[in-house]
Amino acid sequence: MNFSSEILEQAVEEISKLPGIGKRTALRLALHLLDVPIIQTENLTKALSNLVNEIKHCKICNNLSDTDICHVCSNIYRDDKIICVVEDIRDVMAIESTHQYTGKYHVLGGKISPMEGISPADLCITPLLKRIKEQKVEEIIFALSATIEGDTTMFYIYKILGDTDIKFTTIARGIGIGEELEYTDELTLIRSIQNRIPYHQNIKKD
Amino acid sequence: MNFSSEILEQAVEEISKLPGIGKRTALRLALHLLDVPIIQTENLTKALSNLVNEIKHCKICNNLSDTDICHVCSNIYRDDKIICVVEDIRDVMAIESTHQYTGKYHVLGGKISPMEGISPADLCITPLLKRIKEQKVEEIIFALSATIEGDTTMFYIYKILGDTDIKFTTIARGIGIGEELEYTDELTLIRSIQNRIPYHQNIKKD
Known part of the structure; x- marks a missing residue:
């Protein structure tokens, strides 16, 4: 790509490091940010900074959390x-x-x-x-x-x-609700037959 | 989506404001940034800040540029x-x-x-x-x-x-180089016949 601006090139370079985003998409996103009010980009960069600097892993379950102990681990119920x-x-x-x-x-x-x-x-x-x-x-x-x-x-x-x-x-591994039998892969089908469950149990569950 | 962290939710919210990026992709990108070295996110936020705050429009041609006059307009050749x-x-x-x-x-x-x-x-x-x-x-x-x-x-x-x-x-509007005639839309085909060019001109151009 033949950029006329190093600032733009740098932005495209950094955006395209994200997974699944190529240079072309990165350029589109960068130009979009130049079109919208500057506050949107400021909010974005602030949110990303907060994300990587302030988010914690729950000390008990290792889930992402804003606090040392996540809301599931701290829930006594x-x-x-x-x-x-x-x-x-x-x-x-x-x-x-x-x-x-x-x-x-x-x-x-x-x-x-x-x-x-x-x-x-x-x-x-x-x-x-x-x-x-x-x-x-x-x-x-x-x-x-x-x-x-x-x-x-x-x-x-x-x-x-x-x-x-x-x-x-x-x-449980098996056929998803609403899924059609003919499109299910063989292995799933085999497992779902091997691990079949009594019909009355199925009714109770629903 | 049922977030366990407001910081993460905020980041996903801001990322998903970008065109073509839904909540799911935004979550994937946010989690990716948590996986990579923190410097990558810092570079990204810095590049985006620079982009919206420092890029200029060339005063002559309105192209994006790092300087008041872009490198094309200032090129005397x-x-x-x-x-x-x-x-x-x-x-x-x-x-x-x-x-x-x-x-x-x-x-x-x-x-x-x-x-x-x-x-x-x-x-x-x-x-x-x-x-x-x-x-x-x-x-x-x-x-x-x-x-x-x-x-x-x-x-x-x-x-x-x-x-x-x-x-x-x-x-010129017409059939692109390497394009197959049968897949070209009608309007393009009509125009390319109307605006046909002498064969010798075509040879010279190549």
């Missing part, structure tokens, strides 16, 4: 005995928006992935083990992606804790 | 007698990257569009007229999009200047 292990804050947000889960969370901050060079040491696993040891945890729900990395991570944690009397569960 | 009228800096960048055009530019900053409420007064037209009056301009090349708005803008400027002895040209 939530069940301490059930911990739902998830990958990141997006999973917490997804489960929270169902308004059905009343236990606590533990955010690993990723999945074990040798391909991407993420080892168990890079994840927030030790604090989870400590938590389980100190609290009377009765159930660990693994709510990780149904991928090899997710399964590896589950297996790793399960192996460490396997000899305790904690109940380990994973969220 | 470029032909003052030809002015290429474009919509915005992206068009200047596209033409400059061909390294073939040696005249000057004039950036309108948009096109006349009653639908979007953009009138001639919103565009940088008066300085263009002033420039033409003061300099010995011999040719105006309209390099605007081949849309109704582009055509309207061209016609508007042409009507004002029509009684001068300036030569008015538009960039």
Whole structure:
């Protein structure tokens, strides 16, 4: 690209470092910011600065939080005995928006992935083990992606804790509500037949 | 979305004000910034602040520039007698990257569009007229999009200047190099037949 302005070039360069944003989109965004009132850009830069400088990880569950202890961990009405292990804050947000889960969370901050060079040491696993040891945890729900990395991570944690009397569960894998059978992939279909549930249980759940 | 952090929510809110970026993408970008070294976010916010606070419009051609007079206008080796009228800096960048055009530019900053409420007064037209009056301009090349708005803008400027002895040209409309005839739209095809050029001229140009 043949920029007439170094300031613009610099801005495009920095914006295009964001994932999924190429040089062309970055230029479009930069020119958009020049079109809108300057206060919008000031709000944006302030929000980004705040984000990286002031956000904290909850000291108990490792979720992103404005305070040292997040609002789920500090909520005394939530069940301490059930911990739902998830990958990141997006999973917490997804489960929270169902308004059905009343236990606590533990955010690993990723999945074990040798391909991407993420080892168990890079994840927030030790604090989870400590938590389980100190609290009377009765159930660990693994709510990780149904991928090899997710399964590896589950297996790793399960192996460490396997000899305790904690109940380990994973969220159900199967056909999504409203999904058509013919478009479901084979593996999901196989699993959903293997893990079939009694019909009356299904009715009760709905 | 069910955010656990107001700081994060604020950042997502501001990022999603950018065109083409929804809440989900904004969240992905915000979480990405939390993953990368803090210096990257600092560079980004600094570049954006610089962009909106320090970039200038060239006092002659209205192009974006770091200085009062842009590098094209201040280049004494470029032909003052030809002015290429474009919509915005992206068009200047596209033409400059061909390294073939040696005249000057004039950036309108948009096109006349009653639908979007953009009138001639919103565009940088008066300085263009002033420039033409003061300099010995011999040719105006309209390099605007081949849309109704582009055509309207061209016609508007042409009507004002029509009684001068300036030569008015538009960039050629036709089949792009490497484009297949069968996929070209009808209007382009009609125009390219109407404005056909002698074969020897075509050879010379290549």
